[in-house]
Amino acid sequence: MYKVLKATFITIWSLFVLFPIMWAITTSFKPESAVVNGATFIPFLEFQPSLIGWKAILPGAYGLSRFTYGWKNYSNADIIFFFVSQRIMPPVVLAIPFFLLLKELKLLDTHLGLILVLTSGLMPIVVWLMVDFFNALPREIDEMAMLEGCNPIQAFFRTILPLSKPGLTVAGMFCVIFGWNDVFFALTLTATKVLTLPVAVIALNGTVTPYWILAASTVFSIIPLVGLAFVIERFLSRGNLGGAVR
Amino acid sequence: METLAEQFDERYQVSLILKNVSVTTEKDGVILDDISFEFKPGRIYILIGRTTSGKTSLMRAIAGLLPIDSGEITMNGVDFDEKPIWERDVAVVYQQFINYPNKTVLQNVEFPLLRKGLKKSEAREVALASINKVGLSDYLDRKPSQLSGGQQQRVALARSLSRKSHIMLLDEPLMNLDYKLREQLRVEFKEIFNSQKDAVTIYATTEPPEALILGAEILVMHEGRIVQYGSPTEVYEQPQSTTVARVISDPPMSILPVSISAGEIRFSDGYSQPIPAKMKNFKEGRYEVGIRANDIVSAKSGGEKGTISLVEVSGSETLVYVDTPAGEVVLQMEGIHDVKVGESISVELPSNRLFLFETNGALCVSPDGAGE
Numbered sequence: 001m002y003k004v005l006k007a008t009f010i011t012i013w014s015l016f017v018l019f020p021i022m023w024a025i026t027t028s029f030k031p032e033s034a035v036v037n038g039a040t041f042i043p044f045l046e047f048q049p050s051l052i053g054w055k056a057i058l059p060g061a062y063g064l065s066r067f068t069y070g071w072k073n074y075s076n077a078d079i080i081f082f083f084v085s086q087r088i089m090p091p092v093v094l095a096i097p098f099f100l101l102l103k104e105l106k107l108l109d110t111h112l113g114l115i116l117v118l119t120s121g122l123m124p125i126v127v128w129l130m131v132d133f134f135n136a137l138p139r140e141i142d143e144m145a146m147l148e149g150c151n152p153i154q155a156f157f158r159t160i161l162p163l164s165k166p167g168l169t170v171a172g173m174f175c176v177i178f179g180w181n182d183v184f185f186a187l188t189l190t191a192t193k194v195l196t197l198p199v200a201v202i203a204l205n206g207t208v209t210p211y212w213i214l215a216a217s218t219v220f221s222i223i224p225l226v227g228l229a230f231v232i233e234r235f236l237s238r239g240n241l242g243g244a245v246r
Numbered sequence: 247m248e249t250l251a252e253q254f255d256e257r258y259q260v261s262l263i264l265k266n267v268s269v270t271t272e273k274d275g276v277i278l279d280d281i282s283f284e285f286k287p288g289r290i291y292i293l294i295g296r297t298t299s300g301k302t303s304l305m306r307a308i309a310g311l312l313p314i315d316s317g318e319i320t321m322n323g324v325d326f327d328e329k330p331i332w333e334r335d336v337a338v339v340y341q342q343f344i345n346y347p348n349k350t351v352l353q354n355v356e357f358p359l360l361r362k363g364l365k366k367s368e369a370r371e372v373a374l375a376s377i378n379k380v381g382l383s384d385y386l387d388r389k390p391s392q393l394s395g396g397q398q399q400r401v402a403l404a405r406s407l408s409r410k411s412h413i414m415l416l417d418e419p420l421m422n423l424d425y426k427l428r429e430q431l432r433v434e435f436k437e438i439f440n441s442q443k444d445a446v447t448i449y450a451t452t453e454p455p456e457a458l459i460l461g462a463e464i465l466v467m468h469e470g471r472i473v474q475y476g477s478p479t480e481v482y483e484q485p486q487s488t489t490v491a492r493v494i495s496d497p498p499m500s501i502l503p504v505s506i507s508a509g510e511i512r513f514s515d516g517y518s519q520p521i522p523a524k525m526k527n528f529k530e531g532r533y534e535v536g537i538r539a540n541d542i543v544s545a546k547s548g549g550e551k552g553t554i555s556l557v558e559v560s561g562s563e564t565l566v567y568v569d570t571p572a573g574e575v576v577l578q579m580e581g582i583h584d585v586k587v588g589e590s591i592s593v594e595l596p597s598n599r600l601f602l603f604e605t606n607g608a609l610c611v612s613p614d615g616a617g618e
Binding site for chain 1: 309311331333334335336337338340342344346348357358360361405409417425471
């Protein structure tokens with residue numbers, strides 16, 4: 001009985017969640033649909049903030065996990081909160097300052113400008129995720145590595161980093177999705193030369209809404225992420241830490 | 247990377263000296279209390295003590311994982327304070343064995359060797375030899391998670407042994423293993439340690455039999471201090487205090503308050519027995535007597551009467567805990583006996599097997615030693 005209820009619920013919920021996607025797919029095959037037009041897609045733009053957010057921050061997160069920093073009453077927890085607090089503000093608040101900043105720096109409507117802005121948004125989340133993840137790794141592994149002749153930096157890169165694959169995958173995936181899906185900053189900070197996919201899709205909307213084209217390009221725009229999800233799912237397998245410490 | 251041995255003239259043997267080492271933390275209070283000791287090379291030292299006596303802390307301090315507040319640790323005259331952990335060349339085997347989970351058995355053992363600067367081929371050779379020594383040659387490509395607990399501990403051992411470090415610290419390495427494997431590894435340890443001629447080996451344990459079997463010099467630790475140091479027989483036959491006697495005796499020593507007066511030892515419930523010759527010179531007053539479980543005999547008549555509160559049967563002998571009006575005594579009987587909890591029993595505490603302690607715990611007379 002319980003099982004039947006559960007299955008019914010899951011089925012209904014899936015239909016509910018998947019309906020927009022199914023709708024988009026069917027629409028995209030309707031007769032008027034032309035193939036996607038010639039908007040500039042820049043698929044690699046999205047990955048750059050991901051990579052920076054991901055790699056530059058790792059040693060920082062490791063440090064916050066393993067060593068104690070502080071000044072007077074403030075310590076690691078406060079530093080982490082400081083990082084995360086950058087995400088408390090709604091992005092709308094940041095749009096105008098960012099716009100002015102990039103304008104002064106002559107980075108408006110450039111790859112670099114958008115990369116910098118997105119990276120600053122991703123950093124706190126990566127720090128937060130990874131500090132938590134490093135905290136879960138047994139300290140004895142670092143200690144053992146140090147006893148066996150690694151200085152702390154070597155200990156991190158040779159023993160801790162290889163063990164962090166699941167955490168790295170989660171953080172990386174998060175960055176990619178965030179970067180890929182970002183509409184807001186892309187819309188405000190870029191105009192013509194540089195466009196991200198979601199912005200390009202929105203730009204297709206003219207006086208007459210070409211539903212079929214929109215649907216088709218939407219479907220195309222989610223394919224990479226769906227593919228990514230399937231690949232990444234393997235890295236997320238548990239049990240990678242078995243046998244470290246009894 | 248230079249090893250410690252290469253930095254010093256061969257004539258000077260490695261010797262690890264601790265001078266007035268103290269550690270206090272906010273959380274746990276005094277952990278190590280003014281420890282001074284010289285560890286000589288080629289010897290095995292057994293650290294024995296209760297769980298919170300500071301054994302692990304002492305080892306962590308030597309390894310550099312626990313910063314010391316005062317005092318100094320020197321190795322061949324070089325202050326360890328100036329040497330970071332990764333340059334100290336200390337091999338450690340923990341109670342909860344640690345291996346790198348993402349590396350295979352072979353890679354695990356090779357890792358410290360490569361860090362030490364050995365060539366790939368040399369490292370492999372040494373690693374294979376050491377894996378062979380612990381009997382894991384068939385598991386080279388397994389990950390630690392695919393091994394049993396005993397095998398994992400042996401990988402950790404192989405990793406530490408292959409390094410030929412000048413300081414080897416083993417912190418209750420047999421703690422998490424099953425009985426059979428313990429027996430086997432204990433014997434192997436003896437061989438392995440004896441083959442390490444120029445290393446200081448420190449082995450921590452809570453179990454008296456283990457300490458006695460390894461037959462090395464024993465350091466008894468209690469509340470962050472080294473309370474007694476000596477050969478196994480010395481420590482066993484002449485424990486300097488009730489603390490040491492408790493730590494080193496398994497089954498536990500029964501310790502009872504008594505008073506000496508008019509040539510008699512009088513227990514707190516009024517039962518008395520004649521004083522043995524060795525204790526004749528002590529002035530009358532309050533004392534404590536200790537007696538080992540295997541020296542107590544159950545008496546047909548007379549003796550101290552009590553009720554049995556607990557019975558433990560361990561294969562070849564039976565341990566009987568008896569509540570007497572004078573205090574709890576533990577008696578060990580050969581073979582398996584059918585005694586039941588709640589039954590009354592008479593026990594005799596032979597005078598010539600008694601240890602006599604001051605009320606502050608210091609030893610006055612031991613049955614086998616010279617005493618005072």
